[in-house]
Amino acid sequence: MLLGVHCSVSGGLEHSFEEAKTLGIDTFQVFTRNQRQWKAKPISEEEKKLFADAWAKNPQIKVIFSHASYLINLASADTELRHKSIAAFTEEVIRCTELGLAYTVLHPGAAGEHSEEDAMNRIADSLKKIVAETSGSKVKILLENTAGQGSHVGYKFEHIRNIMDLTGSDRIGTCFDTCHAFAAGYNISTEEGFHKTWHDFSHIIGMEKLCAIHLNDSKGELGSRIDRHDHIGQGKIGKLAFGMMMKKFTHIPKVIETDADNNMDPVNLNVLNELAG
Numbered sequence: 372m373l374l375g376v377h378c379s380v381s382g383g384l385e386h387s388f389e390e391a392k393t394l395g396i397d398t399f400q401v402f403t404r405n406q407r408q409w410k411a412k413p414i415s416e417e418e419k420k421l422f423a424d425a426w427a428k429n430p431q432i433k434v435i436f437s438h439a440s441y442l443i444n445l446a447s448a449d450t451e452l453r454h455k456s457i458a459a460f461t462e463e464v465i466r467c468t469e470l471g472l473a474y475t476v477l478h479p480g481a482a483g484e485h486s487e488e489d490a491m492n493r494i495a496d497s498l499k500k501i502v503a504e505t506s507g508s509k510v511k512i513l514l515e516n517t518a519g520q521g522s523h524v525g526y527k528f529e530h531i532r533n534i535m536d537l538t539g540s541d542r543i544g545t546c547f548d549t550c551h552a553f554a555a556g557y558n559i560s561t562e563e564g565f566h567k568t569w570h571d572f573s574h575i576i577g578m579e580k581l582c583a584i585h586l587n588d589s590k591g592e593l594g595s596r597i598d599r600h601d602h603i604g605q606g607k608i609g610k611l612a613f614g615m616m617m618k619k620f621t622h623i624p625k626v627i628e629t630d631a632d633n634n635m636d637p638v639n640l641n642v643l644n645e646l647a648g
């Protein structure tokens with residue numbers, strides 16, 4: 372079914388497989404590093420082996436991908452911050468390559484005081500460098516659509532398309548987040564709005580670019596541009612959309628990024644499994 376969660380790596384990267392096994396999932400997302408710090412130790416041979424061994428013992432896991440650090444801003448006009456971001460994201464692609472992950476998900480970036488055009492140009496220039504720096508890697512970089520909070524770009528499908536075109540690499544794909552799309556004004560909560568959204572997506576970005584999905588309900592209203600995830604069916608999006616997502620995208624890895632406290636991951640997974648029929 373390619374349905375999973377964001378798994379914790381506390382205690383070691385290989386610990387993610389224990390959580391995945393307990394939940395009975397076949398795909399998951401991880402942070403390969405502390406996402407709130409710039410510095411990350413390279414992955415040791417020992418860590419690589421532990422991860423590969425754990426995966427070999429869990430062949431039911433089909434796809435694993437990472438989410439890049441939230442500190443990274445490839446759009447930054449501050450040269451030092453942008454260079455730090457390029458270095459950190461290059462390292463992330465290398466880490467994913469070493470672990471055998473398929474994708475790494477990235478928030479495109481925030482424009483700050485500058486125009487969205489400038490931001491997208493800087494993101495594409497940065498991505499070109501990163502792709503060139505990691506030319507031997509098969510890891511795909513997935514630009515995630517955003518809620519458009521603050522000065523973040525990526526809240527319109529046209530932004531994602533533009534960055535892809537400017538970068539000009541077949542290693543750039545996209546990750547679709549349901550909460551972000553809804554908060555950005557794509558009304559997936561109704562049948563009509565759902566079909567319109569995917570019609571637009573297929574014409575502007577292209578279905579072949581869709582590599583991963585984040586299934587999150589939204590605490591924010593339609594078009595609120597607030598990035599606050601809610602449990603599946605408990606937010607403003609509602610169950611209808613998630614049922615349609617589950618049926619339409621059986622072949623794409625889908626993970627939830629909802630608050631896992633109070634053992635809510637199994638609850639959300641059950642809701643999605645029931646909606647899938």
Ligand SMILES: [Zn+2]
Binds near residue numbers: 515548585628
């Ligand atoms: Zn997301």
Ligand SMILES: [Zn+2]
Binds near residue numbers: 599
């Ligand atoms: Zn979010």
